[in-house]
Amino acid sequence: MSRPLAPGQRIPPDLLLRAYATGVFPMAESQDDTEVFWVRPEERGIIPLDRFHVPKSLAKKIRQRPFDIRFDSDFAGVIEGCAETRLGRTSTWINQPIRQAYRALFERGNCHTVEAWQDGRLVGGLYGVTLGRAFFGESMFARERDASKICLAHLVERLKERGFILLDTQFTTDHLKRFGAIDVPRARYETLLEEALQGAAEF
DSSP states (O other), X not given: OOOOOOTTOOOOHHHHHHHHHXXXXXXXXXXXXXXXXXXXXXXXXXXXXXXXOOOHHHHHHHHHOOSEEEESSOHHHHHHHHHOOBTTBOOOXXXXXXXXXXXXXXXXXXXXXXXXXXXXXXXXXXXXXXXXXXEEEEEEEESSTTHHHHHHHHHHHHHHHTTOOEEEEESOOHHHHTTTOEEEEHHHHHHHHHHHTSSOOOO
């Protein structure tokens, strides 16, 4: 981690995009923290798009279409869902400067959401940043079983259809590893990132 921004300082959208282009992303200690730290991990989590794995039980549920999947229709609702406390997580790193920064990127067309709706209610989703042919996943949430997993599957399908070549998950978890997430050394990640930044893809 590098030095934080000054307390209460906003993250300019151009600075945020430049950070992503160099393999850096912001985080905060907690939702109440006024500072943001820049992070550049020694190992980076990615999901190789050609090796994305959908468990059989989830594939069956996707075919049943339990949710209405939407894109970019409720950014505020998605980031609010991602910031919610829940069982096993009593705090979040999504603080006010981060909310403002990604809202600004969303308005510029560099941040996108995948959303699961059921009976008119947002029940799951994810958001992330696009740059070149890369998608940088930021966070996801679910209020109904499998909602975030199904959003992830729809995200991967969309990225493959539209010419993206890098899906960055920042870190890996046991949950993401079930879908094919792997850790790669920083040098390898930066090579993949450089390739993904050449050319453009439309989300």
